[in-house]
Amino acid sequence: MVAGKVYNARGVDELVALDLDAPREARGPSVPLLRDLADVCFMPFTAGGGVRSNDDVRTLLRSGADKVAFNTVIVDDPDVVRTCAEEFGVQCVVASVDARSTETGHEAVVDAGRRPTGRSAAEHAKDAERLGAGEILLTSIDQDGMMEGFDLELIGSVAQAVDVPVIACGGAGEPEHFVHAVGDAGADAVSAASIFHFTQYTPNDVKRHMKEAGIDVRI
Numbered sequence: 001m002v003a004g005k006v007y008n009a010r011g012v013d014e015l016v017a018l019d020l021d022a023p024r025e026a027r028g029p030s031v032p033l034l035r036d037l038a039d040v041c042f043m044p045f046t047a048g049g050g051v052r053s054n055d056d057v058r059t060l061l062r063s064g065a066d067k068v069a070f071n072t073v074i075v076d077d078p079d080v081v082r083t084c085a086e087e088f089g090v091q092c093v094v095a096s097v098d099a100r101s102t103e104t105g106h107e108a109v110v111d112a113g114r115r116p117t118g119r120s121a122a123e124h125a126k127d128a129e130r131l132g133a134g135e136i137l138l139t140s141i142d143q144d145g146m147m148e149g150f151d152l153e154l155i156g157s158v159a160q161a162v163d164v165p166v167i168a169c170g171g172a173g174e175p176e177h178f179v180h181a182v183g184d185a186g187a188d189a190v191s192a193a194s195i196f197h198f199t200q201y202t203p204n205d206v207k208r209h210m211k212e213a214g215i216d217v218r219i
Contacts, residue, residue: 085132
């Protein structure tokens with residue numbers, strides 16, 4: 001909860017909380033944890049991890065989430081994504097697309113990165129858009145936590161394939177990385193954690209740098 005309070009105080013535009021243990025433990029989202037987080041976050045809030053049914057989505061939205069992220073269910077039960085988009089609106093359906101680099105490009109993976117789908121990240125994102133996803137949260141598993149920069153090739157391939165906003169995630173280590181993700185690769189937004197936990201940079205430092213680079217951001 002401390003991190004949520006800090007992000008809230010530092011003017012973060014949106015918070016994403018994914019329960020990565022849920023798919024590993026074959027359970028639904030940790031609703032009490034997410035509810036506690038929602039109580040201290042006065043910003044748009046996306047919750048995910050273990051979402052497998054309309055009831056999971058309904059529970060998360062009633063617990064304070066503004067959007068819900070879908071991952072494994074996009075492959076295992078795509079009708080859940082479609083019916084949730086119809087029932088709750090595409091504006092709250094976020095496709096969480098995880099990808100790994102391969103010899104031929106980038107392959108989408110599910111189950112917290114453990115199961116390959118046999119589809120490219122771009123194809124997977126496009127399928128999610130067809131099902132009703134209003135946003136793509138795109139994470140490079142290879143770059144996540146490395147703080148060496150976003151996978152620009154991955155971002156570009158997905159951004160060109162879909163017509164909905166793409167949020168790039170995985171690899172930010174300095175403000176210039178955000179500029180490259182948006183200005184060079186075509187991401188509509190950027191998400192990060194390690195840079196704010198392990199460096200001196202704050203979200204406003206990054207926003208100011210992006211503003212100076214000519215990217216329209218709210219400070």
